[in-house]
Amino acid sequence: MTQPVLSGVAIDLTHAGLSYRGHDVPALRRAGVPEPVILAAVKDLLQAGIDADAEALRARLASPGAGQAMEYQEAAAQAAAALTAPGSATADAYPMLAATVGIDIDPETGAPAVDVLGVARAVAAASARWLTAGAAIRKARLTGKAAVAAAATPEAAQAARVEIIWPTF
Numbered sequence: 001m002t003q004p005v006l007s008g009v010a011i012d013l014t015h016a017g018l019s020y021r022g023h024d025v026p027a028l029r030r031a032g033v034p035e036p037v038i039l040a041a042v043k044d045l046l047q048a049g050i051d052a053d054a055e056a057l058r059a060r061l062a063s064p065g066a067g068q069a070m071e072y073q074e075a076a077a078q079a080a081a082a083l084t085a086p087g088s089a090t091a092d093a094y095p096m097l098a099a100t101v102g103i104d105i106d107p108e109t110g111a112p113a114v115d116v117l118g119v120a121r122a123v124a125a126a127s128a129r130w131l132t133a134g135a136a137i138r139k140a141r142l143t144g145k146a147a148v149a150a151a152a153t154p155e156a157a158q159a160a161r162v163e164i165i166w167p168t169f
Helices: 025-030 035-061 066-084 116-150 154-162
Strands: 011-015 018-023
Touching (some): 011 025, 011 035, 018 025, 025 035, 035 154, 066 116
C-alpha cells in the first residue's frame, strides 16, 4: 500500500484567496478548507501520480521523447509498407529501416537482419509487442483515473489509487 494521502503528503491549493502550500489533508481540514476543495486537490494529485506511473512504466519499454516516438512511428509505417510490398523494399525506399540493417534481429532468422525486409520484420514484431503493452498500460491508467474521479472522499480516492493493477513486463 502506498503512503496515505491523508497524512504526510504535501498538497498545494488556493481557496477563498488563501494559499495552502505543503499541507496534508488533516491540516487542510483543521484549517477549515471545505471538503469538496480538498477532494478536488487530492484527485488532481492522485491522477497526476497515475499519469507519472504510467509514463515510468512506458519508459521501461521504450525510449522516452517526442522525437523518439516519431522515429518509432515512422519505422513502424515503413515496416508495414515494406512487408505489404516486399518487391519495393529497398534502402532508398525505406531509409529508417535501412538504418538498422545488421543491427535489428530478424525474427525469422534470429540473427541480425541482412536486408530491409529483415528489419521490417523486426520492427513489426516490436511494434506488435508495444501495442499489447501500451494497451495494458492505457487500460490500467484510465481505469485508475476513472476510479479516482468517481471517489466521493479523499480516502476513497486514495483507495482507488492503491487498487490500480499495473501490468508487469
